[in-house]
Amino acid sequence: MRDVRLTISADAWRGVQKLLHDHQRFLVAKIRWRATRSGSEALVDVAHIMAEVPRGGDRPPLDDFLVIGVENSERLASSAVELMRRVRPQSSQAAITLVLSTTTLGHWDGAVSLEGKIDSLGGFRITGPGPVEVSQQAPLAEHDSTGLFSRLRGAVGETVYQRLRRAVVVQIGASRNGALCAQMLASLGIARLRLCDGDLLQPENLDGMPGVSRGSIGRPKAEAVADTILRARDDLAVTCGNYSVLSPEAAALFGESCDLVVTCVDDDAARVAAGLLAKKMNVAHLDIATSVSNRPTLPHAIIGDSRLFLPRHGCCACTPPLTPEERESILYRLAAPPNTLQRGTMPAWSEQRAGSLITINAATVSAGIGSWLDLLAGTLRTSFWQRLDWIPGEGLRLNSAAVDAAKECPFCKVGEQ
Numbered sequence: 001m002r003d004v005r006l007t008i009s010a011d012a013w014r015g016v017q018k019l020l021h022d023h024q025r026f027l028v029a030k031i032r033w034r035a036t037r038s039g040s041e042a043l044v045d046v047a048h049i050m051a052e053v054p055r056g057g058d059r060p061p062l063d064d065f066l067v068i069g070v071e072n073s074e075r076l077a078s079s080a081v082e083l084m085r086r087v088r089p090q091s092s093q094a095a096i097t098l099v100l101s102t103t104t105l106g107h108w109d110g111a112v113s114l115e116g117k118i119d120s121l122g123g124f125r126i127t128g129p130g131p132v133e134v135s136q137q138a139p140l141a142e143h144d145s146t147g148l149f150s151r152l153r154g155a156v157g158e159t160v161y162q163r164l165r166r167a168v169v170v171q172i173g174a175s176r177n178g179a180l181c182a183q184m185l186a187s188l189g190i191a192r193l194r195l196c197d198g199d200l201l202q203p204e205n206l207d208g209m210p211g212v213s214r215g216s217i218g219r220p221k222a223e224a225v226a227d228t229i230l231r232a233r234d235d236l237a238v239t240c241g242n243y244s245v246l247s248p249e250a251a252a253l254f255g256e257s258c259d260l261v262v263t264c265v266d267d268d269a270a271r272v273a274a275g276l277l278a279k280k281m282n283v284a285h286l287d288i289a290t291s292v293s294n295r296p297t298l299p300h301a302i303i304g305d306s307r308l309f310l311p312r313h314g315c316c317a318c319t320p321p322l323t324p325e326e327r328e329s330i331l332y333r334l335a336a337p338p339n340t341l342q343r344g345t346m347p348a349w350s351e352q353r354a355g356s357l358i359t360i361n362a363a364t365v366s367a368g369i370g371s372w373l374d375l376l377a378g379t380l381r382t383s384f385w386q387r388l389d390w391i392p393g394e395g396l397r398l399n400s401a402a403v404d405a406a407k408e409c410p411f412c413k414v415g416e417q
């Protein structure tokens with residue numbers, strides 16, 4: 001049987017609290033599937049409490065579903081296989097059962113039924129705030145004899161440290177903010193980085209990309225940045241894609257599940273496309289953007305925005321809202337076949353911006369990644385927008401707020417891909 005992994009949204013997982021108070025009940029959810037290179041990923045967005053064991057025969061023949069129960073329910077057997085036998089999925093249905101222990105924290109048992117055959121579940125994870133990795137693998141048995149991460153471990157605590165050491169991040173954009181972001185993620189000990197950028201390195205990029213050498217001019221940006229990271233973290237698995245997230249090749253970046261999607265790009269269509277992929281994979285999306293206006297007398301001439309979106313709780317199209325024209329242009333580009341010429345004319349780069357400043361870039365990247373650490377720790381539980389505003393002579397001003405999806409946002413809706 002192919003390896004099956006289960007990913008449950010934090011929204012759906014909240015229902016487990018009710019099961020812990022009432023052991024007679026079950027949490028039931030519809031499953032959608034995503035093929036991965038090594039098997040399949042079952043994704044759950046929303047779940048409902050039911051008072052009775054759901055039966056396969058009561059559901060439509062092509063309805064795939066998840067049932068969660070707790071082990072000491074009087075009416076429930078203690079294993080996931082026994083629960084599956086009670087659920088009795090039809091042979092045309094795929095079902096997953098999960099039995100949680102109420103006596104031993106973190107213990108669980110999972111079963112998968114595919115085409116009438118029952119097997120054990122490889123593991124599952126909950127995306128969203130807090131300590132969420134739940135799998136049968138033991139914590140990393142890391143005897144950090146080198147002391148490489150001892151300061152980090154002390155600063156973030158054991159739970160966040162373990163999550164960082166297993167984290168897989170997909171990052172779109174490897175220019176100025178992208179280089180800083182990738183380097184900071186590597187320093188935080190993540191396990192794997194999948195990095196893409198369709199551009200080649202130009203001489204004017206170098207002053208904002210520490211560690212990238214002149215000898216890399218003309219090379220793909222993603223590869224140039226990967227080289228700087230690997231010098232310090234030769235154990236980090238880095239995959240480079242020399243293409244835009246809007247190109248068909250970008251599907252390769254999302255072949256396996258990940259823990260975070262980051263965008264450091266100049267293009268709203270790329271931001272929205274990456275956000276849609278993050279939503280599809282049920283993981284958070286962090287967008288980093290900075291700008292230095294060519295009209296320094298105006299307020300907000302040097303600004304940075306970091307926006308961390310939980311799936312279905314806001315996106316780059318609705319928080320803040322794009323204009324209808326901008327939104328229409330994005331929809332056109334997302335729907336356009338590959339290599340289609342872009343409509344209209346792109347404004348010249350210098351019409352809008354005076355340049356780029358590594359100081360505001362570094363501050364914004366730090367703020368954004370800091371909010372991801374808070375999400376991993378569970379101290380942040382919402383989508384979160386931080387606006388950094390450098391006021392000449394006064395220093396940094398920070399505005400931050402919890403945010404959520406706009407009501408009619410077509411990109412945030414549940415079920416839309």
Ligand SMILES: [Zn+2]
Nearest residue numbers: 315318409412
């Ligand atoms: Zn939205």
